[in-house]
Amino acid sequence: MTPLEIAAVAISFAGIWLTAARRMLCWPVNLLACGLYFKLFLDVRLYADMVLQAVFGVAILYGWVAWARGQDDSGTVIVEPLSARAALAGLVAGAAGALLIGRFTSHYTDAALPWIDAGLSSFSLVAQVWTARRHRESWLLWIVVDVLYVGMFVFKGLLPTAGLYAAMVVLAAVGYRQWQMARNLCLG
Numbered sequence: 169m170t171p172l173e174i175a176a177v178a179i180s181f182a183g184i185w186l187t188a189a190r191r192m193l194c195w196p197v198n199l200l201a202c203g204l205y206f207k208l209f210l211d212v213r214l215y216a217d218m219v220l221q222a223v224f225g226v227a228i229l230y231g232w233v234a235w236a237r238g239q240d241d242s243g244t245v246i247v248e249p250l251s252a253r254a255a256l257a258g259l260v261a262g263a264a265g266a267l268l269i270g271r272f273t274s275h276y277t278d279a280a281l282p283w284i285d286a287g288l289s290s291f292s293l294v295a296q297v298w299t300a301r302r303h304r305e306s307w308l309l310w311i312v313v314d315v316l317y318v319g320m321f322v323f324k325g326l327l328p329t330a331g332l333y334a335a336m337v338v339l340a341a342v343g344y345r346q347w348q349m350a351r352n353l354c355l356g
Contacts, residue, residue: 169328172211173191176204177332184336187299188307188343190245195232212324215279216269220289221274224296229322231300238302247351250303260337265290284320304351309342311337 186194202221228231238246270286273279290312291313298306314336321330 170208172204172208173326173328176208177199177328179204180332181335181339184339184343185294188339188346189288190233190235190247190346192235195235197226199228202228208326208329212326213278213280214285214324215277216273216282216285216289220292223293225291227300231296233298235302244350245302247304247347248302249351250298250301254303255305258298262291262294265293280324281320284316288317288320295314304344304347307340307347310340311344313339 179197183194183198183201186197195303202224206218206221209215209221216342235245237249240246266283266287266289268286269290270283272288274282291309295306295309295313298309314333317333318330321327321333
């Protein structure tokens with residue numbers, strides 16, 4: 169446990185909570201968390217997750233703009249449905265990304281856990297895009313990914329980060345429920 173990891177955990181928790189609450193402040197907070205985790209993952213040789221943080225930075229900027237444009241007159245972020253076709257496309261893209269990243273990191277780097285790291289990184293990116301597009305189903309994918317991340321981080325000895333991801337499973341369940349209720353209000 170390092171001061172860097174502790175700061176990354178605290179800021180990430182705040183960012184995820186703000187995202188679940190559909191607060192625009194989530195975007196700059198999550199951007200800061202990405203920078204901290206980029207450095208931490210570099211230090212522990214989880215390269216796919218390190219690169220994922222850089223890609224998340226771009227996705228966060230996209231999400232910030234998308235959410236700013238996806239508000240109702242009162243400034244509330246509107247939750248949008250995810251079509252079956254878009255869900256399938258996202259999952260196929262996640263699987264393809266996992267294979268490509270895993271092959272690269274297993275052959276050309278000294279990555280500690282190349283395949284699991286690649287799979288989780290790829291599907292995290294899908295979940296992040298779905299979050300940026302305001303799909304409540306993003307939270308279901310986050311739950312699956314975060315449960316698996318807990319195991320990986322325990323294995324790597326990153327216990328505060330494993331604890332954060334366990335808390336993120338709970339936050340994702342809360343986020344899904346809140347976004348489900350918000351979507352029902354829009355429909356009803």
